[in-house]
Amino acid sequence: NAGVTQTPKFQVLKTGQSMTLQCAQDMNHEYMSWYRQDPGMGLRLIHYSVGAGITDQGEVPNGYNVSRSTTEDFPLRLLSAAPSQTSVYFCASSQGAKNIQYFGAGTRLSVL
Protein backbone atom coordinates (compact mmCIF):
# COMPACT_ATOMS: atom_id res chain seq x y z
CA ASN A 1 0.00 0.00 0.00
CA ALA A 2 1.22 3.50 -0.83
CA GLY A 3 -0.70 5.10 2.07
CA VAL A 4 -1.29 8.82 1.51
CA THR A 5 0.32 10.30 -1.58
CA GLN A 6 0.69 14.05 -2.01
CA THR A 7 1.87 15.78 -5.17
CA PRO A 8 3.79 17.90 -5.89
CA LYS A 9 6.44 17.94 -3.16
CA PHE A 10 7.55 21.49 -4.01
CA GLN A 11 5.87 24.31 -5.92
CA VAL A 12 6.62 27.96 -6.60
CA LEU A 13 3.76 30.17 -7.76
CA LYS A 14 3.37 33.80 -8.68
CA THR A 15 0.71 35.86 -6.96
CA GLY A 16 -2.63 35.33 -8.68
CA GLN A 17 -1.82 31.96 -10.20
CA SER A 18 -4.02 28.97 -9.49
CA MET A 19 -3.03 25.42 -8.76
CA THR A 20 -4.27 22.14 -7.31
CA LEU A 21 -2.50 20.12 -4.66
CA GLN A 22 -3.29 16.45 -5.09
CA CYS A 23 -3.93 13.96 -2.30
CA ALA A 24 -4.76 10.29 -2.76
CA GLN A 25 -5.11 7.42 -0.27
CA ASP A 26 -5.47 3.70 -0.88
CA MET A 27 -6.70 2.64 2.57
CA ASN A 28 -10.43 3.17 1.91
CA HIS A 29 -10.53 5.84 4.61
CA GLU A 30 -13.66 7.94 4.94
CA TYR A 31 -12.04 10.96 6.64
CA MET A 32 -9.57 13.12 4.75
CA SER A 33 -8.19 16.50 5.69
CA TRP A 34 -5.85 19.27 4.61
CA TYR A 35 -3.60 21.22 6.98
CA ARG A 36 -1.13 24.02 6.64
CA GLN A 37 1.91 24.36 8.85
CA ASP A 38 3.52 27.72 9.44
CA PRO A 39 6.53 28.49 11.65
CA GLY A 40 5.50 29.19 15.24
CA MET A 41 1.82 28.44 14.56
CA GLY A 42 1.63 24.68 14.35
CA LEU A 43 -0.74 22.79 12.11
CA ARG A 44 -4.09 24.31 11.22
CA LEU A 45 -7.03 22.56 9.59
CA ILE A 46 -8.08 24.03 6.22
CA HIS A 47 -10.86 21.70 5.02
CA TYR A 48 -11.96 18.17 5.77
CA SER A 49 -14.24 15.51 4.34
CA VAL A 50 -16.09 12.71 6.11
CA GLY A 51 -16.85 10.84 2.90
CA ALA A 52 -17.34 11.15 -0.84
CA GLY A 53 -19.49 14.15 -1.67
CA ILE A 54 -19.17 15.70 1.81
CA THR A 55 -16.75 18.49 2.69
CA ASP A 56 -16.60 21.08 5.44
CA GLN A 57 -14.47 24.01 6.50
CA GLY A 58 -11.79 23.93 9.14
CA GLU A 59 -10.08 26.76 10.96
CA VAL A 60 -8.50 28.53 7.94
CA PRO A 61 -10.58 27.83 4.81
CA ASN A 62 -10.39 31.22 3.05
CA GLY A 63 -8.64 31.10 -0.32
CA TYR A 64 -8.96 27.33 -0.66
CA ASN A 65 -11.53 25.04 -2.29
CA VAL A 66 -11.91 21.29 -2.00
CA SER A 67 -14.05 18.56 -3.48
CA ARG A 68 -14.41 14.84 -2.76
CA SER A 69 -15.79 13.05 -5.79
CA THR A 70 -14.25 9.70 -4.82
CA THR A 71 -13.22 8.06 -1.55
CA GLU A 72 -9.59 7.99 -2.70
CA ASP A 73 -8.96 11.59 -3.77
CA PHE A 74 -9.20 14.92 -1.98
CA PRO A 75 -7.62 17.75 -4.01
CA LEU A 76 -7.00 21.21 -2.58
CA ARG A 77 -7.37 24.14 -4.96
CA LEU A 78 -5.84 27.59 -4.65
CA LEU A 79 -7.89 29.79 -6.97
CA SER A 80 -5.71 32.92 -6.81
CA ALA A 81 -2.52 32.37 -4.85
CA ALA A 82 -1.38 34.99 -2.36
CA PRO A 83 1.97 35.33 -0.53
CA SER A 84 0.10 34.58 2.72
CA GLN A 85 -0.48 31.07 1.39
CA THR A 86 3.23 30.30 1.44
CA SER A 87 3.36 27.32 3.76
CA VAL A 88 3.86 23.58 4.04
CA TYR A 89 0.67 21.68 3.30
CA PHE A 90 -0.17 18.23 4.64
CA CYS A 91 -2.95 15.90 3.66
CA ALA A 92 -4.09 13.16 6.03
CA SER A 93 -6.60 10.34 6.07
CA SER A 94 -8.16 8.08 8.69
CA GLN A 95 -11.24 5.97 9.36
CA GLY A 96 -12.61 8.96 11.25
CA ALA A 97 -11.38 12.13 12.94
CA LYS A 98 -11.04 10.18 16.19
CA ASN A 99 -8.91 7.49 14.62
CA ILE A 100 -5.18 7.25 13.92
CA GLN A 101 -4.27 9.77 11.23
CA TYR A 102 -2.00 8.89 8.30
CA PHE A 103 -0.15 11.86 6.83
CA GLY A 104 1.24 12.52 3.39
CA ALA A 105 4.82 13.69 3.00
CA GLY A 106 3.82 17.33 2.57
CA THR A 107 3.96 19.98 -0.15
CA ARG A 108 6.20 23.02 0.30
CA LEU A 109 4.53 25.95 -1.48
CA SER A 110 6.05 29.36 -2.07
CA VAL A 111 3.98 32.21 -3.49
CA LEU A 112 6.05 35.11 -4.78
Next chain:
Amino acid sequence: KNEVEQSPQNLTAQEGEFITINCSYSVGISALHWLQQHPGGGIVSLFMLSSGKKKHGRLIATINIQEKHSSLHITASHPRDSAVYICAVCVANDMRFGAGTRLTVKP
Protein backbone atom coordinates in the same frame (compact mmCIF):
# COMPACT_ATOMS: atom_id res chain seq x y z
CA LYS B 1 -5.31 31.89 24.25
CA ASN B 2 -4.80 28.72 22.21
CA GLU B 3 -7.24 25.91 22.79
CA VAL B 4 -4.33 23.46 22.97
CA GLU B 5 -1.26 24.36 24.97
CA GLN B 6 1.91 22.30 25.06
CA SER B 7 4.85 22.53 27.41
CA PRO B 8 7.71 22.84 27.24
CA GLN B 9 8.23 24.45 23.83
CA ASN B 10 11.79 23.18 23.67
CA LEU B 11 13.45 20.38 25.59
CA THR B 12 17.03 19.16 25.58
CA ALA B 13 17.89 15.89 27.30
CA GLN B 14 20.83 13.55 27.68
CA GLU B 15 20.55 10.07 26.27
CA GLY B 16 18.87 7.76 28.74
CA GLU B 17 16.81 10.43 30.52
CA PHE B 18 13.09 10.10 31.20
CA ILE B 19 11.14 12.75 29.28
CA THR B 20 7.68 14.20 29.83
CA ILE B 21 5.80 16.47 27.44
CA ASN B 22 2.53 18.00 28.58
CA CYS B 23 -0.64 19.01 26.74
CA SER B 24 -3.56 20.94 28.18
CA TYR B 25 -6.73 21.78 26.31
CA SER B 26 -9.73 23.97 27.01
CA VAL B 27 -12.47 22.42 24.85
CA GLY B 28 -14.58 19.28 25.04
CA ILE B 29 -12.95 16.58 22.97
CA SER B 30 -13.75 13.14 21.61
CA ALA B 31 -10.12 12.06 21.29
CA LEU B 32 -6.55 13.29 21.66
CA HIS B 33 -3.67 12.48 19.34
CA TRP B 34 0.08 12.57 19.83
CA LEU B 35 2.09 13.06 16.65
CA GLN B 36 5.81 12.98 15.91
CA GLN B 37 7.34 15.18 13.23
CA HIS B 38 10.77 14.08 12.11
CA PRO B 39 13.54 16.56 11.24
CA GLY B 40 12.86 15.79 7.57
CA GLY B 41 9.26 17.00 7.99
CA GLY B 42 7.27 13.76 7.88
CA ILE B 43 4.48 13.35 10.44
CA VAL B 44 3.69 10.07 12.14
CA SER B 45 0.80 9.35 14.47
CA LEU B 46 2.00 7.89 17.79
CA PHE B 47 -1.17 7.52 19.86
CA MET B 48 -4.88 8.18 19.83
CA LEU B 49 -6.41 8.41 23.32
CA SER B 50 -9.93 8.85 24.56
CA SER B 51 -9.23 7.70 28.13
CA GLY B 52 -6.59 6.16 30.36
CA LYS B 53 -3.15 5.19 29.21
CA LYS B 54 -1.44 3.60 26.22
CA LYS B 55 2.07 2.21 25.84
CA HIS B 56 4.10 1.46 22.74
CA GLY B 57 7.68 0.45 23.27
CA ARG B 58 9.41 3.23 25.23
CA LEU B 59 6.54 5.65 24.71
CA ILE B 60 3.66 6.07 27.16
CA ALA B 61 0.71 8.42 26.74
CA THR B 62 -1.85 9.27 29.40
CA ILE B 63 -4.96 11.40 29.44
CA ASN B 64 -7.08 12.82 32.26
CA ILE B 65 -10.38 13.86 30.74
CA GLN B 66 -11.62 15.62 33.90
CA GLU B 67 -8.48 17.75 34.14
CA LYS B 68 -8.24 18.22 30.33
CA HIS B 69 -4.63 17.18 30.36
CA SER B 70 -2.44 14.62 28.60
CA SER B 71 1.19 13.65 28.95
CA LEU B 72 3.61 11.89 26.63
CA HIS B 73 6.48 10.11 28.35
CA ILE B 74 9.61 8.71 26.74
CA THR B 75 11.64 6.28 28.82
CA ALA B 76 15.36 5.72 28.21
CA SER B 77 15.51 8.50 25.61
CA HIS B 78 17.74 8.10 22.57
CA PRO B 79 19.09 10.58 20.00
CA ARG B 80 16.72 9.06 17.42
CA ASP B 81 13.82 10.37 19.55
CA SER B 82 14.85 13.91 18.55
CA ALA B 83 11.80 15.35 16.80
CA VAL B 84 8.89 17.72 17.28
CA TYR B 85 6.03 16.18 19.28
CA ILE B 86 2.58 17.56 18.57
CA CYS B 87 -0.60 17.23 20.60
CA ALA B 88 -3.89 17.43 18.69
CA VAL B 89 -7.47 17.25 19.94
CA CYS B 90 -10.52 16.11 18.04
CA VAL B 91 -13.61 18.30 18.45
CA ALA B 92 -16.40 16.60 16.50
CA ASN B 93 -14.76 16.31 13.05
CA ASP B 94 -12.47 19.26 13.61
CA MET B 95 -8.84 18.97 14.70
CA ARG B 96 -7.00 21.54 16.82
CA PHE B 97 -3.25 21.40 17.31
CA GLY B 98 -0.70 22.50 19.85
CA ALA B 99 2.36 24.40 18.64
CA GLY B 100 4.60 21.40 19.29
CA THR B 101 7.51 20.54 21.58
CA ARG B 102 10.94 20.35 20.00
CA LEU B 103 12.93 17.56 21.68
CA THR B 104 16.67 17.19 21.26
CA VAL B 105 18.35 14.16 22.84
CA LYS B 106 22.12 14.41 23.05
CA PRO B 107 24.37 11.33 23.11
